[in-house]
Amino acid sequence: MKLELNKIYTKSNLISFVRLLLVAPTIYFISNIPEHDEYRIVVLSFFFLAYLSDLLDGYLARKYNEISELGKIIDPLADKVFVIAIVFQLFLSGEITPVYFWIIISRDILILIGGVFVTNITGKVLPSNLLGKITVSSIGIFLIAVVAGAREVSWLYNLLQYLSIFLSFASILGYALRGYETIKWYKKNGDIKEH
DSSP, rough: OOOOGGTOOOOOHHHHHHHHTTTTHHHHHHHHHTTTTTTTHHHHHHHHHHHHHHHHHHHHHHHHOOOHHHHHHHHHHHHHHHHHHHHHHHTTTTSSHHHHHHHHHHHHHHHHHHHHHHHHHHSSSSOOOOOHHHHHHHHHHHHHHHTGGGGHHHHHHHHHHHHHHHHHHHHHHHHHHHHHHHHHHHHHTTTOOOO
């Protein structure tokens, strides 16, 4: 995978980097929610900013033709780091269950390993698809609900939790099938890298 300098310093990649910078203050305020319940609003504001930045970087990449291999890495990486950091902090704060924590972490680790494997063979980054985006959205909605105090409404908490768990397993399976099909296509078309 070759990275061209003019496709590294782009508006869309810069916005993805900014999303990574939101992680530290978000974690700080989440960790202090037990002592300051009003921090929930601040955390929700950071969630909203992260969501807007995710929409904006994709829009700019398409509008200015800045789609690049680095962008295909940094955009989902920023999402994953943001989500994993929040899941980890909410787990430490006792807001989410250990089972949920390990499912979400395992999903991201498996997808990361799979992505490295596919890229190593084909030289291409497997971009996220609709199922992956829906899964991340469902996880995000659950985390927003948790921060907003959804544990007080058990049916809503459980519904959102189990929906995102189901989609997490579905997205792992979908990603594995896409990886397999991508490798098969590259082998058939002679574009596979020789090692």
